[in-house]
Amino acid sequence: MTRHRLTIAATLLFIAATPAFAANKDMVQLQTQVQTLQDSVARLQQANDESMGVLKDLVQQTADNINKMSVSMDALTKAMAAQQDAQNSKIDQLSGQIQSLNDSLDEVKAEMAKLNKTMQDVQSQQQSINATVSTMPAAGAPATATPAAAPAPAASDVTPAPPVPDIGPPTTAKKSKHSAAVALAAPADAPPVEQLYQAAYGDYNAAKNALAASEFADVVKNYPGDNLAGNAHFYMGEILMKQNKPALAARQYDAVLEQYPGNSKIPAAQLHKANALIAIRQPDAAIRELHSLIQRYPTSPEAQAARTKLNALAARNQQ
Secondary structure, eight states: OHHHHHHHHHHHHHHHHHHHHHHHHHHHHHHHHHHHHHHHHHHHHHHHHHHHHHHHHHHHHHHHHHHHHHHHHHHHHHHHHHHHHHHHHHHHHHHHHHHHHHHHHHHHHHHHHHHHHHHHHHHHHHHHHHHHHHHSOOTTOOSSSOOOOOOOOOTTTSOOOOOOOOOOSSSSSOOOHHHHHHHHTSOTTSOOHHHHHHHHHHHHHTTOHHHHHHHHHHHHHHOTTSHHHHHHHHHHHHHHHHTTOHHHHHHHHHHHHHHOTTOTTHHHHHHHHHHHHHHTTOHHHHHHHHHHHHHHSTTSHHHHHHHHHHHHHHHHHHO
């Protein structure tokens, strides 16, 4: 009987404890799931942090590459500008050498013109002497006798004048009728234009700029219509550029372009006028002059220098 009661009591206790045990098992499962979810969230956060770190590294590397490219582009631009300036300098030197050759040619032509004039004077004197000799009375004739008409000298008695070569004025262009008229109106006490010009050009090459400018001004004053006066205007502009007076220099180059249409200095004058306009901050006017120079003299060295100058101006505008 006692055993039976104990069995019943144990059974009742088991039945009473079963719901509590089931509740504890559900709590354990829930806690396990929560812990699993927390672990997943932690892993996801860690993966996200790693991805963000990688992304930050990629952004930083991209920024560094962009900075390096920018530095490289700046260095390349500077190198191209330096190369362009060096090329411009070489072209300017070449233009100066060509100019010097042209000036030397002008001097040679001036000397040839002087020699030609001297030869013409000698021939004129010889013809005058021959004419005087041919009209003199024969030896031994009475002084009071009327001399017979002297026969015309035979072709063999008078040395024929050799043909005079047409070498033109000291520059490549011929003088116009207006130029010749103005040249004839030069003061009587003025030295010949070639002599004035050669003295001025010699002083210019000797870097005696003040004296050369005064002598070039004398050429323009005494022989304003001569093509050498156009050369004088050009070198007066060159002297003014050396004195850092580009506005005044541009006027001298304008004088060459407007008053001496056949002068050999026109391409150089137009190129140097563009340089003067750039110096006084008139790039648009300078660009027009450069385009005009290329259009008028496309194969000249000055046109090549103008193309280089235009490229340099375009590069500066893009910076």
